[in-house]
Amino acid sequence: MSTAALHHRNARPGPGALALLGLFALLFAGLGAMVVEPALHGALSLGTSAPARVKPSTAPIAPPPPNDIILDGDYAAADGAGLRADGATLAFGRAALVTAPHRLVIAADLAAQGVSYATALNVPANVQIEVRRVESGGAPLCAGGDTGWLAMAVRTDGVTLLPLRAGDPPGAALSPTALCPVRTLERR
Incomplete structure (x- = not known):
């Protein structure tokens, strides 16, 4: 029998074998983190109180509000x-x-207590409304008071303006008395 075929009991792997072993360890750890762990997490979470699946709505989806029209x-x-x-x-x-x-x-959002922008401006509930704060100047848009806010539904052929009295910003807490007469203007 040849001694070349026998393995030495105290033999140690060389640096190349150790590097290869380390590379395999990293690959298996990555495989576990990217494949096994998410699969186990999904399987284990099925038994817990997962949210019920919601049936998709069959109602027609309203078109998105216009957002690229500039006044x-x-x-x-x-x-x-x-x-x-x-x-x-x-x-x-x-x-x-200004x-x-x-x-x-x-x-659909509220301009004032109980009054939506849709109701005040007579527009569909899904229309985008731009709200601006009046910084300076004056215009006779609110009888007996200064205009502090303008809510605008801008269209390609015109604009509908809802002036609001100076003070608190529009919203659910604002008194409906802050709303001023609506003005509808057409593009010239």
Whole structure:
């Protein structure tokens, strides 16, 4: 019998074998973390109180609200009153308001206690409404008070404006008396 075929009892693996062993250990750990653990987690969570599956709605989905129409240019009301929109400045005849963005809302949201933007502006509930804060200037939009906010439903052919008195911002806590008459203007 040859001694070359016998293994030495105290033989140690070389650095190449150790590196290969380490590489296999990392591969098996990665396999466990990426495949086995998520599968076990999913299997174990089936027995717990998982949320019930919701049946998809068959109701028609409303189109998304328009969000790319910019209020810019000249607009006219049926009574002859006009609006010139130039960026943040809204001129009503010789009176002008400088506005700043406040937020975007959906018409179904409340403009004041019990009054949605949809109801006040006479628009569908899924329409996007732009709410601006009046920074300076004055225009006779609210009888007996200053205009502090403007809610606008901007369309390609015009705009519907809901002025609100100066004070608290529009929302569910605002008194309905803060709402001023709505103005509908068509693009010239």
